[in-house]
Amino acid sequence: MGRPPCCDKDGIKKGPWTPEEDIILVSYIQEHGPGNWRSVPTNTGLLRCSKSCRLRWTNYLRPGIKRGNFTPHEEGMIIHLQALLGNKWAAIASYLPQRTDNDIKNYWNTHLKKKLKKLQSAWDPMAQDSTSSQFISKSFNDRKSLDNFTANSSPALRPNQASTYASSTENISRLLEGWMRSSPKPNSSSFLLKENREQENNSLENNDHDIANSVAINYLQPYKEKPEQESGDLISHEEFESILSLESLHDVAWDKPCCDSGTVTITTTTEGFHNSASDEKENMTMIERKQKSESTPPLSFLEKWLLDENGAGQVEEIMKLSPIF
């Protein structure tokens, strides 16, 4: 008995996805929405198994995915959450909405584990085998040590990521969406607008604050909504405090500091928030800013796509291939 593997059929393609396959998949999902993966290969003609299609979408093509180096704040959050939740990458990823579980898992395995091990041996050479949770609780109990840790996690320690096709196609779906919505057709250098690049840079800078906001909303908001007696199901006092210690939550103002009454109110403030692009003075919540930034077409990606060594040569081909162009 036993279920036959879904990917061992003849004619099923494996290995890296091509731009053409990505476009086909994204076009299909934009039309039909994600889900019913079983039917995707049949309906699209892709020689991929359903699993492979789902994975490609969730880990790569899905809108809103941020790629590239993790910020120190993200690192801190991953370390905290890993200590709290263990290797529940999907759960951890839900607190970092722009990162996929696969990305977080990879980053943990390739960077953070080593980093922690180093720090661990520096902290206590005799305790090589203790778990990360033990280590975290030991070394990050105070705010200062976490700050030191995150401060030391400078980008210089992280290797630059090679620019491959896969890593440059971070958001083909957004590309398509933006392309279809924006009426003027792209025309090479017209996309090379400085302000668009600045906009993207700023959104990267602002990202930490969005993440903090997201943690506040997703993780802590239930305190506001749930009666006191139920809040224990969601998060322990210790966990709450450890989340609070994250530096990235500085921009979140707490009407009530903790879960003492079950009526925590979370408001966000722009105080101390520096937006060099527009230098806006208006009071706008992070969510509003996010919504605003999301309505901006991802032109800088198009720019990348058009200039990318792989992308550039393939645009023509893709435009021929896909009826939406």
Added chain:
DNA sequence: AAAGCTCCCAACCGCAGACCA
């Protein structure tokens, strides 16, 4: 210059749970 080594990450694999007939 090139062979060997290491690192990194996209993709694969297998398992478990949810769902449905």
Added chain:
DNA sequence: GTGGTCTGCGGTTGGGAGCTT
């Protein structure tokens, strides 16, 4: 209740890129 199918998750791996010798 049972068995088949689908989906999601976490662990693992293959191979390309970069580094070292």
